[in-house]
Amino acid sequence: MVRFTGFEILHLRLRLRSPFTTGYCSLREKDAVILRARTEDGHTGYGEAPVFGRPDYLPESVDTVIPVLSRHILPPLVERELGSVQELISTYAWVAGNGAAKTAVEQAFLDVRSQMTGVPLHRLWDGRRRHIEAGTSIGSATDLERTLHEIDAAIPYGYRRFKIKITPETAQSMLQAVRDRFAHVPLSADANGAYRVTDVDELVRLDRFGLLCIEQPLPPGDLLGHARVAGALSTPICLDESVERAEDAATIAHLRAASMVSIKPARAGGPSAALSLAAECRSQGLETWCGGMLETGIGRALCVHLSACEAFSLPAEISSTAQTFEQDVLKAPIEVADGRIDVPQSSGRGYEVDEDVLGRLVVGSTVVGRPG
Ligand SMILES: [Mg+2]
Secondary structure, three states: OEEEEEEEEEEEEEEEEEEEEOOOOEEEEEEEEEEEEEEOOOOEEEEEEOOOOOOOOOOOOHHHHHHHHHHHHOHHHEOOEEOOHHHHHHHOOOOOOOHHHHHHHHHHHHHHHHHHHOOEHHHHOOOOOOEEEEEEEEOEOOOHHHHHHHHHHHHHHOOOEEEEEOOOOOHHHHHHHHHHHOOOOOEEEEOOOOOOHHHHHHHHOOHHHOOOOEEOOOOOOOHHHHHHHHHHOOOOEEEOOOOOOHHHHHHHHHHOOOOEEEEOHHHHOOHHHHHHHHHHHHHOOOEEEEOOOOOOHHHHHHHHHHHOOOOOOOOEEOOOHHHHEOOOOEOOOOOOEOOEEEOOOOOEOOOOEOHHHHHHHEEEEEEEEOOO
């Protein structure tokens, strides 16, 4: 039984090592929301609501997850006995959407649960991998020099996939310059929905760069358009923003709108929902990876454990935390070496949170129930 006595919702602000620029935004700092949960028997669980400061990439943001957690999801959990993750989820199943908020509370529960049962978090599912393969996302859609520099800096880590952000205006010149400098890196491109189906000929011209995939070329709702693009290109199409629920897998497979899917717990509605979605995608013949959202080490730890499960077939999108932030919240960074991350085998999340650093990064907090 897990019995929470109280929660702290911590709003953090972390300095990025280099600006992160996509079709949505350009960031020098990353806002984050961390949930710290205490239990009656002295366990502390952490979860992250993977959001940004503004509701541009996800409908949720710092300004939505804090009140949704503090007013709706967390109060009924204080001093309540919870026997399983299904029981936990059932307490807030009435809340529509808000997958990032739900991810935070489910992660905190799983963290505590795995500590109590003495197993690594991924063993609460069917996770068996001792190492996972990692890819990195280079966040600069408009600055060629910075993109080249960041790829150069990431090469020693041996990533299995280098993903760059593209826009219709910059794609050809950016990819040409990257290929001129790095002819053989395993490269993919993420358009974050910036093209329209009428740009199909422009997208076909990207085939010559030998990309592992083009991610989300068209807006999320345009599955028919993606089917047309996927039929015209030899480069595989990966969908990200388009995929929210398990039923989407059959639709994508039926339409042949993509052959790969990037799965994010926050979009799926939590880690359990993300695993169900990934399993459904695999059963429909789609390749899957666990996608990142510029999380702190706490959120990345969840992606490491999820990626230890067979439902994820391609390298996860988890960069080394030391590469992303000037200071992260974990005592030891999540490290990528030779393109791989060791999956922690100790009980719980397996990464120790640095409470001092965490405290220094807090810019606001809300308490529900008894404080620590
Ligand atoms: Mg993406």
